[in-house]
Amino acid sequence: MNTIKDKLVIFDTTLRDGEQSPGASMTKEEKVRIATMLERMKVDVIEAGFAIASQGDFEAVQAVAETVKDSTVCSLARAMGPDIIRAGESLKKANSGRIHTFIATSPIHMKYKLQMEPEDVLRQAVEAVKSARQFTDDVEFSLEDGSRSEPEFMYRIIEAVIKAGAGTINIPDTVGYGEPEEYGAMFKRVIENVPNSDKAIFSTHCHNDLGLAVANSLSAVMNGVRQVECTINGLGERAGNASLEEIVMAVRTRQDLYPVDTGIDTTHIVPTSRLVSSITGFPVQPNKAIVGANAFAHESGIHQDGILKHRETYEIMRAEDVGWGNNRLVLGKHSGRAAVKARYEELGVTFADPAEFSVLFQRFKDLADKKHEIFDEDLQSLISGAADPVEHYQLTDLEVRSKSGSNPRAQLQLTIDGEVCSCEAEGSGPVDATFKAIESVVGSNADLKLYSVNAVTQGTDSQGSVTVRLERDGRLVNGVGADTDILIASAKAYLDALNLLASKNSKAQGV
Ligand SMILES: CC(=O)SCCNC(=O)CCNC(=O)[C@H](O)C(C)(C)COP(=O)(O)OP(=O)(O)OC[C@H]1O[C@@H](n2cnc3c(N)ncnc32)[C@H](O)[C@@H]1OP(=O)(O)O
Numbered sequence: 001m002n003t004i005k006d007k008l009v010i011f012d013t014t015l016r017d018g019e020q021s022p023g024a025s026m027t028k029e030e031k032v033r034i035a036t037m038l039e040r041m042k043v044d045v046i047e048a049g050f051a052i053a054s055q056g057d058f059e060a061v062q063a064v065a066e067t068v069k070d071s072t073v074c075s076l077a078r079a080m081g082p083d084i085i086r087a088g089e090s091l092k093k094a095n096s097g098r099i100h101t102f103i104a105t106s107p108i109h110m111k112y113k114l115q116m117e118p119e120d121v122l123r124q125a126v127e128a129v130k131s132a133r134q135f136t137d138d139v140e141f142s143l144e145d146g147s148r149s150e151p152e153f154m155y156r157i158i159e160a161v162i163k164a165g166a167g168t169i170n171i172p173d174t175v176g177y178g179e180p181e182e183y184g185a186m187f188k189r190v191i192e193n194v195p196n197s198d199k200a201i202f203s204t205h206c207h208n209d210l211g212l213a214v215a216n217s218l219s220a221v222m223n224g225v226r227q228v229e230c231t232i233n234g235l236g237e238r239a240g241n242a243s244l245e246e247i248v249m250a251v252r253t254r255q256d257l258y259p260v261d262t263g264i265d266t267t268h269i270v271p272t273s274r275l276v277s278s279i280t281g282f283p284v285q286p287n288k289a290i291v292g293a294n295a296f297a298h299e300s301g302i303h304q305d306g307i308l309k310h311r312e313t314y315e316i317m318r319a320e321d322v323g324w325g326n327n328r329l330v331l332g333k334h335s336g337r338a339a340v341k342a343r344y345e346e347l348g349v350t351f352a353d354p355a356e357f358s359v360l361f362q363r364f365k366d367l368a369d370k371k372h373e374i375f376d377e378d379l380q381s382l383i384s385g386a387a388d389p390v391e392h393y394q395l396t397d398l399e400v401r402s403k404s405g406s407n408p409r410a411q412l413q414l415t416i417d418g419e420v421c422s423c424e425a426e427g428s429g430p431v432d433a434t435f436k437a438i439e440s441v442v443g444s445n446a447d448l449k450l451y452s453v454n455a456v457t458q459g460t461d462s463q464g465s466v467t468v469r470l471e472r473d474g475r476l477v478n479g480v481g482a483d484t485d486i487l488i489a490s491a492k493a494y495l496d497a498l499n500l501l502a503s504k505n506s507k508a509q510g511v
Pocket residue numbers: 017020050052053054077078079080102103104113114115144174
């Protein structure tokens with residue numbers, strides 16, 4: 001049976017509410033780049049900024065409005081003349097422009113923040129909507145702190161602003177206080193009690209202070225809401241806004257439950273998430289739904305075995321559908337025989353003798369007890385039966401000192417076969433100093449050549465991963481180290497590379 005579903009309007013506010021997150025300010029060029037991705041993803045409305053906030057934000061909204069053709073571009077405006085004029089001007093060149101005007105309606109906000117009587121708030125809201133309509137037919141009105149507002153007052157103000165020309169009514173959970181059942185029921189009552197509610201689309205806008213932003217948004221959808229305001233990666237004020245990727249994928253994955261469809265091209269989700277993360281410098285936590293590095297990665301043997309037999313045993317979505325290349329089976333301490341064997345097969349190694357594989361698998365577990373992740377090079381060295389390389393080289397000390405008024409110095413000390421090998425180097429920053437130290441250790445091994453050192457930092461110099469590439473006798477190996485402290489990461493990467501070389505050399509010598 002084919003059920004016709006309602007359209008759920010996806011209103012992205014990464015460039016406005018997302019940007020309000022301390023430290024997430026974006027330039028005009030950065031906003032245009034993100035807006036272009038959002039348009040490609042087929043987001044319906046892009047809230048590009050708050051035009052009156054600054055000259056830069058005015059120009060950013062203007063630039064997005066000039067660039068984006070297929071999505072509606074929106075600017076926020078307080079319920080007051082100058083804000084609305086500025087928003088209207090910023091959207092002049094938009095193919096489709098929306099003014100989003102708002103005023104707080106909760107007793108606490110009206111009394112203490114606005115210091116206004118409810119009747120004056122109502123009057124100002126109506127005037128704001130009327131002025132906004134002079135610039136565009138597409139006007140949205142938000143009742144800030146709606147989830148803490150008096151129902152009867154909300155019914156009156158909503159009826160009045162719809163009459164004044166607002167086509168979208170947003171009732172935000174501004175402070176993330178709502179609870180799914182209660183917040184959803186609020187929309188049901190509003191829609192039932194506002195006489196002209198059928199003339200507007202109702203919208204949800206949730207914050208994540210209690211971790212309920214997505215649940216609250218979805219509950220609103222179940223209760224008649226047909227626009228969701230959300231952000232990429234859940235970026236936003238305080239604990240963030242409802243995450244676009246989670247809302248879109250929930251609706252799509254549970255088509256059996258939700259009476260709506262979005263028009264989003266989900267394959268652009270991961271690239272857009274990465275762009276927002278790199279522009280803002282806000283890393284995405286590995287276990288973040290949909291866009292986290294581990295969202296489609298499995299290390300546990302039982303899960304890997306299930307996935308290898310039938311993907312849907314442990315995956316409710318396809319990695320490819322949200323823009324990951326594929327899912328990943330990561331080998332580590334929790335992996336079992338099925339995944340290890342499957343990876344060996346991908347590397348062209350098969351095992352005719354089960355006893356031979358059992359011995360190898362035991363070695364795999366022993367190594368996995370000492371390492372976070374087992375890479376292909378490790379699997380190769382396990383076959384050669386090389387001695388446990390970790391004991392061959394040991395990092396005994398890594399220290400970075402800053403001398404006042406001069407560049408930092410890094411001291412790196414290793415024991416190689418019991419022999420202590422240390423060096424000290426100065427660099428322009430702590431990472432640079434560490435690399436120079438590594439370089440000088442490598443330089444003392446005549447037959448060892450440092451190929452390249454690559455640091456990928458996240459946010460600051462003190463987080464990220466490092467790849468060290470070493471060559472000996474024409475064999476090139478990578479050592480990868482990841483840590484919250486990039487200095488330790490670089491040392492680990494260096495050690496990793498040395499260990500791999502050691503095992504390769506012993507294999508070559510038939511050890
Ligand atoms: C829930 C939300 O996300 S709301 C959006 C929040 N985002 C931002 O504030 C980012 C951009 N903001 C800004 O750049 C500045 O705050 C501006 C340009 C908007 C205003 O700056 P200022 O004029 O210096 O005012 P300031 O920010 O100190 O105070 C806000 C004023 O707006 C009033 N106000 C707040 N909301 C509204 C509203 N929706 N409608 C009308 N007036 C409002 C406040 O009562 C206060 O008025 P007062 O100065 O008479 O006491």
